[in-house]
Amino acid sequence: MKILVPVKQVMDVELNVRVAAGKVVEDGMTLVLSKWDENALEAAVQLKEAGTASEVVVVTVGPESAGETLRKAMAMGADRAVHVLDPAADGSDSLGVARVLAALGAKEKPDLILAGLQAQDTDMGGVGPMTAELMGIPCLSNVTKIEGTGPTLTIHRRGDQGREVIAVTLPALITANDSLNQPRLASLKGIMMAKKKPMDTLTLENLGAAGVAGAAHALTQIAEFQPPAARAAGRKFTGEPEVIAKEVFDLLVKEAKLVG
């Protein structure tokens, strides 16, 4: 089984995010592998360690700096990387990225694509399901457990009525929930080995995907960023627990109509 893991390098949203002149201030922000992509990658590496997967290929569509993210993914256990690095892809919307990934999918022919539920910077969640649709394979989103060795896998996913247990015959695309696993930290050995693992750099033209992505083809565009609405400063109560509990309870009843 061959697994393809699309990943994205994002600004670390754990940090303090500032907005100025309609843009997110990049100064002081660090770039990291998006959280849910780590869960997807961890699942892929575990399938390889279990002998279920033969190869884990990690891919990103992104700028030069995103190469670091691919090295990190290989340090965590991916076998090789594909970096779609092309200024023509800049400013792509979700569908543009999905078209590029689908073109790569047609070339790599993975049995399984493991993606994150959504990217941490946009929180959009479009690329995974769109890629599956364009490739004509089923998409199972928000997956919390993967069992089996293929060609049929049993997956558990969040459903609207409860936990759904679904048998899926590959090829398919799965998006990872953060309950799927606890992503490993790259070991020193892994980091050393990652330096020798192969990383291909491709352009849109290499993939036969020229003219399907990039700002010129993006029907969805972010016009500007704004800071979130400010919350009024809260009050913090310290002291004897029983005393402050009573004090806050009375405030909640009076000010917030706790008992409706």
Place this chain on the structure above:
Amino acid sequence: MAVVLIVAEIKNGEVRKPTLELLAQAGRLGLEAHALLAGAGVSTLADTLAGHGAAKVYVSDDPSLKTPFPGQITQLADTAAGKSSATMVWFSPSEVSRAAAPALAARKGGSYASGLNSLQADGAGWTGTRQAMATKVVQKIKLSGPFQVMVFSSGAFEAGGAPKAAQTETLPPPPVNPQLSLKEVAVEEQKGEVDLGEARVIVTVGRGAKDPDGVAFVKKLADALGAGYGSTRAVVDSGWRPHSSQVGQTGRSVAPEIYLAVGVSGAIQHLAGMSGSKKIVAVNKDPEAPIFSVADYGVVGDLFKVLPVWLEELGRLKK
């Protein structure tokens, strides 16, 4: 008049409120609303959709749609959008729409945005706002092109209306992808618990409750308040509460009038799922817990000492 197709979300035999909000909003924007009603035993709900503004309801009522795969909904929405000449399809946030909505955008080559909480016409397209980066920024986003697919956050708009006779058209159920087979739906929601999406008050329990006994203890507060009972990912991953109770980006996003976070530290993925709540109350022993950064009322103290006082006070009020 431009037509928008609204994919109705049904739960426990009722149309969920976010769908009614979208129907009302379509009218306010001068759009003709059509609805897709897909499920098992749902036909009678067409009149509810009509009463809230659906000029036409496309009904696909079949046992195979009891727990639909997103692909079935994508197919039905595509068919209904074609029949109604809709240029937009709107979804409420759900586990089905997470996958069905982007797939529809890909199929139609359309623009796509999720998590929208406002929308206005902008030339030939639409401009909306949505939160991103774990709700730390707001994006103003423009959707253009001949076809748009949008997922809105719940509570984005006001609902209004009353049932009236619907004009309906029946759609045959779409085939199930032969690669997929549903083995089980483990319904984890505890009987009698208030739906988190509709609750005025939510009590959420975090790891500070320590163990299953602590989780059961905090539930007493939810019960006494008639509140929904949510939990953090840590509590769910420990197996103390069902997945369906998880509040946060990978679970449910909620925005009740009052949100009481009990023993919740406040990971950003959790904060992003509840920071739209009107009033936030936090109880935590750790004065540095990030939850206090969003709390209107922050109680720095042991929940096992604070909650007994609240339970006693509530008991007294009820008498």
